[in-house]
């Protein structure tokens with residue numbers, strides 16, 4: 001099961017560009033086995049419960065708020081904010097903390113960024129623990145934001161559609177992009193709240209009102225929605241399917257890797273985890289029979305902790 005909540009023994013910031021300064025924190029064992037936690041979204045930010053996937057007596061646990069997310073500044077800023085900027089930021093933080101190699105843990109967008117980072121710097125990775133695999137293919141974005149998950153959550157879908165007039169519903173990501181970047185603050189917040197609520201409604205097998213309430217935090221919703229939408233309209237700044245290409249995955253097939261995927265994940269459906277396993281046969285794939293997308297589904301968190309415990313002495 002998850003470890004007990006702990007507090008960081010160090011927090012800090014790192015200036016990574018003329019615009020962006022990132023927040024990070026370190027908890028657990030000061031001379032422990034280093035692991036970096038890559039949060040979802042993009043734009044979701046980290047929180048205290050993210051530390052509980054790791055044994056604090058074994059791991060030096062590094063949490064990083066990516067550009068524009070969480071406590072990083074400026075909040076929700078889209079300038080100089082791409083997948084490859086974030087990969088570069090992770091390397092800058094690793095060097096600043098004087099870490100030679102580290103374990104990498106990421107779910108959803110965090111799995112995307114983990115794959116992009118590992119494929120760019122395989123020599124810096126001790127292991128990969130990935131959850132709810134997301135590679136930003138057009139087919140994945142279409143399923144969740146245009147025509148797919150909508151058939152399973154028609155009630156929540158109605159609320160997601162509400163801010164968008166019928167005439168613009170053929171391309172919802174573009175329609176939301178217009179509103180999330182509007183000059184009018186009320187338009188931005190209304191769109192950000194509806195966009196975020198859609199994801200919070202659909203993240204768990206059993207709809208969780210507490211999870212949905214996160215979308216009412218306007219700072220979180222604004223960063224989460226604006227940054228997610230920015231990455232999606234740009235296809236993650238990658239070729240479609242790039243992270244699943246043989247030439248990409250062959251760079252990381254030597255790295256001990258565990259994939260944990262919810263069978264009923266409608267945000268990042270199992271088809272992508274399965275496609276990754278086909279090109280990465282050395283990876284261990286667990287499909288959790290009674291889980292959705294969230295890392296905090298009981299069956300998912302149990303296997304994630306089993307994986308970090310397994311890698312703790314590598």
Ligand SMILES: CNCC(=O)c1nnc(C(C)(C)C)o1
Nearest residue numbers: 040041042044045108109110
């Ligand atoms: C399409 N975005 C999926 C994702 O990365 C994600 N889903 N929920 C989250 C938070 C837990 C960070 C809210 O991130």
